[in-house]
Amino acid sequence: MFVELDLQSDVPIYTQLVDQIVEGIANGGLKPGDPLPSVRSLAADLDINLHTVNKAYQQLKQEGFLQIHRKQGVIVQPGEMPGVTAEFETRMTRQLKALAAESAVRGLNAEQFSAYAERIYRQVSTTDNGRNQP
Structure with a gap:
């Protein structure tokens, strides 16, 4: 590892x-x-x-x-990975809100921010892990 x-x-x-x-x-x-x-x-x-x-x-x-x-x-975890919980959604929203705010202040528009987020998601999520991915 x-x-x-x-x-x-x-x-x-x-x-x-x-x-x-x-x-x-x-x-x-x-x-x-x-x-x-x-x-x-x-x-x-x-x-x-x-x-x-x-x-x-x-x-x-x-x-x-x-x-x-x-x-x-x-x-x-040998079984199924944890799913989306309310706690996870709250934490994700808080973290994304902070990044979105800083991105806006630095001049990134919504499309650029979304493109960065999607590219990074695809970089770290190369396997299905038992779930359907968008």
Whole structure:
């Protein structure tokens, strides 16, 4: 599993880790049932605190992307991935609203913003993941 962290970023390290694991699932780099490194192993590989990795794994478990077993370790959800929830829609709306506002202030029009969003969506979503994609 390839993870690239920006230790100088304002985005917390655990959030970067969560985002990259979800992206790995979306683009097919991580498939249902795939094992992930242990908390200790990934923390050592990335030279970060093991509590940071644990926090990311726990968040992904809570959201339904990972399963954590005592004997099997951490694996990508072998069943169906989580669907769209009200919480997800709220978070997505908040994040898109902020990006849309900044884009407008910087002079991007709605069509350009939509084109960027669609291109990025297609870049990270190269597999079906059990769902029909638009």
